[in-house]
Amino acid sequence: MLIFPHYRPVGVRRMAFSVTKYVAIGSLCAIVFLGGFALWSVCVTLSGAVIAWGHVALMGHNHAVQHPTGGQVADLWVKEGDIVQMGAPLLRLDGHAQNVQLDLTEGHLFEIMARRARLVAERDDRLSIEFDQVLKTTAAADPEVRRMLQGQVQLFKTHLAYRRQTEKNCKIKQSKLPCKLRV
Secondary structure (H helix, E strand, O other): OOOOOOOOOOOOOOOOOOOHHHHHHHHHHHHHHHHHHHHHHHHOOOOOOOOOOOOOOOOOOOOOOOOOOOOEEEEEOOOOOOOOOOOOOOEEEEOHHHHHHHHHHHHHHHHHHHHHHHHHHHHOOOOOOOOOHHHHHHHHHOHHHHHHHHHHHHHHHHHHHHHHHHHHHHHHHHHOOOHHHOO
8 A cells, every 4th residue: 555656756767676586596506506415425425545655754753652551662673764564563562560560469369368268267167268279379389478378377266266265255254153144
């Protein structure tokens, strides 16, 4: 509904240029491009990579190769510029620190196993300790483990003597109770 239907400014013509047509063409091109790209990405498979021979060289200085947990290189079997096969050993690391840690851990394990055997024997009110076969074979070869087992046996004998003395004292006290209190 026009308020001034007959009013038309002088010198102004109707606009003949429309943007709608260009927006529609641009949108159609974008849809066709994105659809074509999506169709291409689904249909085409990338089956490999380009493999080329090359030479890897550091610019400037060499980098040190280090074991992740530390240690020192014991033997170095290659020198700079040598050609090596894939999987070939290049060096051997010194495992002294790991061997020391293993010995400490084994010592703790044997101590816990011996203590467990003693405590089980005390709990079950046995007259002797039954050590694990691994402890027996290790004690035959290692004097420290042998001393540890002897220490556990001595502790067991001390506890056994204490228990027996305590039981004996309880029986004496029980026998001294008046006859009317005995059941």
